[in-house]
Amino acid sequence: MGDECKAGGGTSCDIGAFWDERYRDEAYAFGTEPNAWFRACIDELPPGRLLLPGEGEGRNAVYAARHGWRVDAFDPSPEGRRKAGALAGRHGVTLDFRCCLLDEYALEAGAYDAVGIIFLHLPPERRRAGYRRLLSALRPGGALIAELYAKEQLELGTGGPRDLGMLYALEEVDEDFPGVDFTVRRAIARDIHEGRLHQGPSRVIQLFGRRRIS
Ligand SMILES: C[S@@+](CC[C@H](N)C(=O)[O-])C[C@H]1O[C@@H](n2cnc3c(N)ncnc32)[C@H](O)[C@@H]1O
Known part of the structure; x- marks a missing residue:
């Protein structure tokens, strides 16, 4: 519990190996149910194209695909990708799930109806550029x-x-996230029960917004 990603600033191999250790078990480290905030938001949107960076073992991707979304996802952990594929197979859905870091992913600018950043924490020196890159993948609106x-x-x-x-x-x-109109932007305390790695009273930032149409 709580031992995530000291490897955040390393190469794709370091980070992938770090997360492989956590994902090697057959049990899903964050469970197979989607993150509750992600689910609450995605349930309110009409299905379209969705990008999920740092998607681990695929729980959010599979949930969205089951609800009609066309999902592109990526993560540097081969074990994560393997388990995402297995979960997708169990539910009879397909994902485009690549094994790479955010910096390595060939983002399609303006292509997505939604982008979900669920516990993808980046090192301070890469954070702003990384999140802005993800924002650029969203279509206006x-x-x-x-x-x-x-x-x-x-x-x-x-x-x-x-x-x-x-x-x-x-x-x-x-x-x-410049140029986003947020309808939810808050710091809250909530209980999280997601697999073995996210368990107990927690403090989180939750965001929901739309890329401004300029
Ligand atoms: C806490 S897990 C969350 C997984 C998934 N989003 C979920 O909610 O179940 C963080 C994930 O981010 C991935 N990650 C860490 N640094 C990354 C980076 N620079 N680019 C892409 N993924 C990264 C890790 O491999 C790990 O699977």
Whole structure:
């Protein structure tokens, strides 16, 4: 629990190997149900094209695909990709799931109706450029969905990076996601029960917004 991603600043191989260790078990590290915030948001949207970066073992991707979304996802962990494929197969859906880092993914600018950033924590020196890159993949009017552990999570130890620099703060939203009109932008406490790695009282940032039509 709570031992996520000291490897955040490394190469795709370092990060993939770090997460492979967590995903090697047959049990799904974050469970097979979607993240609750992601689910609440996606259930309100008409299906279209969805991008899920850092999608781990595929729980959010499979949920969306089952509900009619065309899903592109990626993660540097081959084990994560393998389990995402197995979960998709169990539900009779297909995903375009690549094995790579955000920096390596060939993003299609303006192509997506929604982008979901679910616990994809980036090192401080890569965070702004990384999230802005994801934002550029949204079409104007497209939906940005995010849930990230807040800085206050550090002392709880119930999930997320054990590194203050990789945890998130509301103050960072404007610089990371310029040109988004947010309808939800909040820091809250909530109980999280997602597999064995996210368990217990937690502090998170939740975002929902639309890329401005300029
Ligand atoms: C906490 S897990 C969340 C997985 C998934 N989003 C979910 O909610 O179940 C974080 C994931 O981000 C991935 N990750 C970390 N750094 C990344 C990067 N730079 N580019 C792409 N994925 C990354 C890891 O491999 C890991 O699977």
